[in-house]
Amino acid sequence: MQIRTYTAPSMKDALTRIKSELGTEAVIISTREVSDSGYGIMSRPMIEVVAAVDYDGDTLLKNTRGRKAYSGTTDTFAMNAGTVLNPENVSDDIVELKKMLKSFMARSGINPEPENPVREKLLSRGVRSNLVDLIFSKLGTDTGEEAIRTLLGKLLRTQPPSPERIWVFLGTTGVGKTTTIAKLAGRAALREKKRVALLTLDAYRIGAIDQSRIYAKILNIPFFSVTTPDEFKTALNQLSSMDLILVDTVGRSPFCNDYPSELQKYFENVPACRFLLMPVATRDQEMDTITKTFSRMKIDRMIFTKADEAHFSGSMITHNLLYRTPLSYITTGQRVPEDIEPATTSKIIASTLGDAQ
Ligand SMILES: Nc1nc2c(ncn2[C@@H]2O[C@H](COP(=O)(O)OP(=O)(O)O)[C@@H](O)[C@H]2O)c(=O)[nH]1
Ligand SMILES: [Mg+2]
Numbered sequence: 001m002q003i004r005t006y007t008a009p010s011m012k013d014a015l016t017r018i019k020s021e022l023g024t025e026a027v028i029i030s031t032r033e034v035s036d037s038g039y040g041i042m043s044r045p046m047i048e049v050v051a052a053v054d055y056d057g058d059t060l061l062k063n064t065r066g067r068k069a070y071s072g073t074t075d076t077f078a079m080n081a082g083t084v085l086n087p088e089n090v091s092d093d094i095v096e097l098k099k100m101l102k103s104f105m106a107r108s109g110i111n112p113e114p115e116n117p118v119r120e121k122l123l124s125r126g127v128r129s130n131l132v133d134l135i136f137s138k139l140g141t142d143t144g145e146e147a148i149r150t151l152l153g154k155l156l157r158t159q160p161p162s163p164e165r166i167w168v169f170l171g172t173t174g175v176g177k178t179t180t181i182a183k184l185a186g187r188a189a190l191r192e193k194k195r196v197a198l199l200t201l202d203a204y205r206i207g208a209i210d211q212s213r214i215y216a217k218i219l220n221i222p223f224f225s226v227t228t229p230d231e232f233k234t235a236l237n238q239l240s241s242m243d244l245i246l247v248d249t250v251g252r253s254p255f256c257n258d259y260p261s262e263l264q265k266y267f268e269n270v271p272a273c274r275f276l277l278m279p280v281a282t283r284d285q286e287m288d289t290i291t292k293t294f295s296r297m298k299i300d301r302m303i304f305t306k307a308d309e310a311h312f313s314g315s316m317i318t319h320n321l322l323y324r325t326p327l328s329y330i331t332t333g334q335r336v337p338e339d340i341e342p343a344t345t346s347k348i349i350a351s352t353l354g355d356a357q
Pocket of ligand 1 (some may be wrong): 305308334
């Protein structure tokens with residue numbers, strides 16, 4: 001964080017200098033009236049403003065470069081969103097300081113700019129504040145909901161699974177991997193009449209395979225449980241006639257550093273579509289940690305789970321705009337196989353902003 005003190009004849013002059021030197025992400029920490037260096041009646045009242053920005057010089061430069069590109073196409077915006085909003089640079093302190101500044105201004109009788117109701121709506125539905133700032137810096141502070149829906153419609157990425165016949169389901173424990181696999185297996189086997197098999201990687205021999213075994217039995221499809229990369233490859237060879245092989249993973253917390261690298265050993269030279277599953281109600285900080293941890297597995301698609309349990313679903317927009325991994329499915333309940341839907345941009349937008357008027 002850089003902290004600088006500015007002295008200027010008016011608040012407006014001070015803010016202009018802060019904006020040009022520290023950028024628009026700068027926050028005001030304190031303001032006070034002071035006198036300039038003149039004596040007696042010659043001295044003029046001045047205002048002293050302490051401002052801070054949460055970037056080191058290098059990142060600030062990147063940030064400024066990123067901002068210039070916003071005037072380009074929406075794709076340029078999207079690409080640069082990654083640079084500007086690298087989650088490692090995103091600090092809760094900035095949000096906290098902005099809140100403090102607002103309450104300070106309110107108490108001092110200074111009227112902050114009236115908030116745009118759409119901005120409030122996006123924030124209250126869980127879209128990350130830095131992204132909301134970015135959207136409004138692109139579209140203008142008085143932008144209406146329609147323009148935001150149109151922009152999101154262009155930026156959000158949804159895609160069906162990639163064409164490989166092996167699908168791998170990754171994510172922390174309890175996010176809904178096994179249930180989602182059962183839903184997809186049920187649909188593929190019963191509705192699409194595909195030859196489907198279930199395979200569980202129990203790398204740590206935790207023994208949590210009964211659930212998958214039961215689903216396989218109900219669907220009358222082959223089931224394998226493997227505990228080493230060699231066993232995994234042998235099982236894949238035996239399943240070479242299958243149209244779809246759904247691979248469940250049971251294991252440790254992703255905060256265990258060796259977990260993704262252990263898993264990675266199974267998938268060397270195995271063409272597969274790798275899904276990362278995450279509940280809609282995941283908090284920002286966990287979202288960043290989990291995404292970063294599993295990024296070593298080269299995630300191809302996202303599945304957001306438990307949409308029915310979340311009060312708001314801005315996390316899907318946040319994740320999609322920040323990490324750009326296309327979303328394939330959204331799960332909406334515990335019923336197998338009913339509660340799963342292919343993702344569409346209009347569904348993501350409607351789940352956050354409500355149906356368009
Ligand atoms: N409400 C709700 N519960 C779900 C959903 N998907 C899975 N679950 C429940 O979440 C719990 C953990 O699911 P499971 O598939 O075992 O998670 P895993 O540890 O990732 O394999 C189970 O009780 C599931 O019924 C969903 O979309 N909505
Ligand atoms: Mg499971």
